[in-house]
Amino acid sequence: MRRIPGAARGYILCAVVGAGSCALPAVRPGADTPWTTVALLAGLYALCEAPGRCPFLGRMLGGSVPVGAGSFFPVLLAAALLLPPAGAALAAVPGALLARVEQRPGGVRRVWRAARLSLAAGAASGAAALCGGPAALAAPALPYALVPACAAALTFCLVVAALDGGILATAERVPVRAAWRGLLPGSLGPHLVHGLAGLMTAVLWRSPYGPPAALFVLLPMYISCWVFAQYHREQGAHRSTIRALVQAVDIKDRYTRGHSERVGRASVLIARELGMDEDRLEVLRFAGILHDVGKLGVPTRVLRKDGPLTQEERRVIELHPEYGHEIVRGIGFLGEARAAILHHHERLDGSGYPYGLAGRQIPEVARVVAVADAFDAMTSTRSYSRARPVPTAVEELKRCAGTQFDPRMVRALVRALDRHGWETAVTADEPAVPPRPLLGRAALPAQPKGAPAAGSHGGRGGAARHRRGG
Known part of the structure; x- marks a missing residue:
C-alpha cells in the first residue's frame, strides 16, 4: 500500500x-x-x-x-x-x-x-x-x-x-x-x-x-x-496492447527489462513539471513505454551482444526508431506518441538519428522522451554497465543540454527529481543490487574505472548515445 x-x-x-x-x-x-x-x-x-x-x-x-x-x-x-x-x-x-x-x-x-x-x-x-x-x-x-x-x-x-x-x-x-x-x-x-x-x-x-x-x-x-x-473497456484493451508490445521487447532484449516502464514514468514527471494537460500526460506515458518497440525488428544477436558493436551492427541498431514507427503506425490512439517513438534519438544540434532533425524541428514529445530515456539508461545497472548515481546522471544531462537535449526538459526533470526522488533499478537478468537512494542522499560508489559509460554508444561519451538503442 x-x-x-x-x-x-x-x-x-x-x-x-x-x-x-x-x-x-x-x-x-x-x-x-x-x-x-x-x-x-x-x-x-x-x-x-x-x-x-x-x-x-x-x-x-x-x-x-x-x-x-x-x-x-x-x-x-x-x-x-x-x-x-x-x-x-x-x-x-x-x-x-x-x-x-x-x-x-x-x-x-x-x-x-x-x-x-x-x-x-x-x-x-x-x-x-x-x-x-x-x-x-x-x-x-x-x-x-x-x-x-x-x-x-x-x-x-x-x-x-x-x-x-x-x-x-x-x-x-x-x-x-x-x-x-x-x-x-x-x-x-x-x-x-x-x-x-x-x-x-x-x-x-x-x-x-x-x-x-x-x-x-x-x-x-x-x-x-x-x-x-x-x-473504459476500450481503454483497457489499449493498455493490454501496450503491455503485450512491451513484454515482447523485454523478452527479446533482456538487458533493458523494466526500462520502458521507467522511461514512461520519467516522461510523465517531466510533462507534469512543464504543465502539460492530462491528455498529453497519457500520450507521454505511452511514448515512454513504447519508445523501444522497434527493437522487435533488430536481430536478437545484436541486442544481446556483450562486446563492442561493429559499424554495421550500430547502423542496424539505429534503425529501431523507424522500425518502431512502422509497428505502431496503425495504432490511432497513440497520437503524438508515434512521433516520439520515431524521433527520440534526434539531437538538438542535428547530429542524431534517424533524420538528423535539429532544435524545434524535433517534436516536443520526442524531446521529453529523449531526456527520460537517457536518464534511466545512465541510472540503471545492466550486464555491460553499472548504474551511475542519480546526481552524476543529472550532471551529465546538464552537460549535454543545448547540444543533445532540450535544456527545458532537463530542468523539468531536475525539478521533478527534487520533488519526488528516483529509485534506480537493475534491468539485466542478474541479481539485484540494493535499492538506490533518492536524489540528494548519499550516492552509490562511483563506477569502476574503465567500465563503459551507462548510456554510451560506440565510444561517444556520456549520454550522447545509448549503446543498445535505449
Missing part, C-alpha cells in the same frame, strides 16, 4: 470535518429534515453505485457494469433540488462509501469520496435554494426551474474541481500551478447534463405520481453509463 503523504491526510481530514459540519444541522433538535426523502434518495444513490461491486452483475453484463461515482451524479443533483443543504450532504454518503474503488487504499479513498461528494451536494443545494429552487419546482412552467438546476450543477462542478485539484497537489504532488488546470473545463459540460437529468428526477419526484415516477430517469442514466463503461 502506498504511503499517503501527511499533507494529503490533513487535507482529507479537513474535508471530512467540513462534510460533517455541513450535515450536522440535519440532526439537530428541532430541525425540519425530510427524513423520508433523504432516506429514499440516499438509498437510490447507493442502489445505483452498488452494482459496480457485484461480480455476478459484472458477469451478466460482460464486465460492463457502470462504475464510478460520477456516473450517477443526477441523483445527487436531484437531492440538491429537493432537500436542504444538510439533507443533500447526507444523501451522498452511503452511495459514495459503497461505490467501487479501483486503487488502494480503498478505505481512505471511499472516505475521501464521501466527504467530497457530501460537500459538493450540500453546496449545490445551497446554491439552488438561493435561486428559489423549491418554489421553481412547484411552478407550473418548467423553464423557471432551469435556473436553480444550472446553479446547482455549476456549484457542484466548482466544488468537485476545487477539491480534486487540492488532492492532486497534496496526494499526487502535482505542481500547484498545474493541479487545477483543465479540471473545470473538462467537467463543466457533463455536470450541466447531469443537472438536467437531476432536474427531471426532481420534477417527477414532486409530480402527482410521486417518487416511483422518478425511477424512470434511471433507464437513460444506465444506458449512458453502459456506453461510458464500454469506453
